[in-house]
Amino acid sequence: MFSIFTKSKFGFLEKLEFLQTFASFIISRVSPAVVHNLEKYQAIKKVFYLSAIEDIEGDYLEFGMYTGSSFCHAIRCSKNLSNINQEIKKMKFYGFDSFEGFGNVDDSEKHPFYEDQNFSTDILKVKRRVSKVSKPENFSIIPGFFEDSLKQSPESYGITKSRIIFIDSDTYSSAQEALQFSLSTIQSGTFIILDDFYSYKGDQALGIAGAFNKFIEENHLSARRVLDYGMGGIVFIIKRQK
Template sequence: MSYTPQAFQKWVENVKLNDSYSNKLVPEKEITQKYREAFLLLGEKQKPETLGDYLEFGVCHGTSMVCLHKVLQELNLKQVRLFGFDSFEGLPETARNDDGGAWFPGQFNSSLELTSKILTEQGIDWNRTFLVKGWFSETLNQDLVEKYQLTKASVIMVDCDMYLSAKEALNFCAPLIQEEAIIFFDDWYSQNLDQKNMGEKRAFDEFLQENPHFGTEKLGSYTANAQIFRVFRK
């Protein structure tokens, strides 16, 4: 049995796709329920049509985004857009010196092509879903805000693991949080970084110090490492 180069490449891509399905980093049932609760909570004080976009920092294979998309369909929230920000090259070189060596460059790598294929296979609506490739330091800027007319974020997923990346993500989100938003931190307790005042906890603490007009409320979790907050203007 022989394979052409094109056929072999297709076989490799299918193997990677199947591996990504079997090695999901997020518990789908649990996070889907928390996404549902988040939008229902926001809907208690806001009309559905006024809810803002979903911003995800650290997409990897896109499991969280697929779960969020299903909730939007279930609740008929047609106007909420989904934005996924990722280098699609894994963690940056700065991971080597961030959070006491907890991470390493290239960790959690998934190509844009593979992630896009997974999302397509899962029925994502590309008319309102946007993947932004690049390092946060280069992509999270005013040009991007203007390009997509970003004015409001209602649900935010911070799944970029390390302190510096989480800091960049939160700084970008600050002006987009209007009345309130729900922020998911996927690695808050990972490797006990919270006890060392590192990682996402350190980034969030500094974010709140720099934005004293925000108050917070804990809203539980969906894994042993995650933490969810409601952030609101005082």
């Protein structure tokens, strides 16, 4: 018969109930956006480190900059790795964004959270912010909707190889345009960071995941998952077949 004097199987752990409740209280209250961004920063740091120890050449391309916070973080991460790999100093940073949100998107791409009013920002403020962490010659911000700004070749912007590509523009069409633009720059060892990979109810044919899966298949690339972060972010490393 159970008695209050019976020694619990979990012993000391049971006494930690207070601590468990306290941890739950704190964790449930932290904003999901804060959790996501902190883990995204960690993921970017890990990817820069991995690319440095593997001696991957090339530049950082970010599609979807918004206020420039992840872009500035990427620059900071690279600066702190030059003691591991001097070559990282040669890296340039390219950011692409309309600075007006998503523009006209097809009905199939509509999503309750990806709305223009959530993502319109001032490019001058973004430029000022980035200038505080980087010399002007080391970064380039290219404004415009991808369907216009990515019509040109990467070479026309001075990009030949990509070391890290970050796609954070949320929709299928924008991710497809970003990936197609980047194709010639991708080498074995290029890292591709994809935010919002599980959006659109996890449908593998929609959103960023849909564009990425199709891109990998059509171009005969192989993609190995490196890590997951935040509220649905993922990182892959690419191997080119030829």
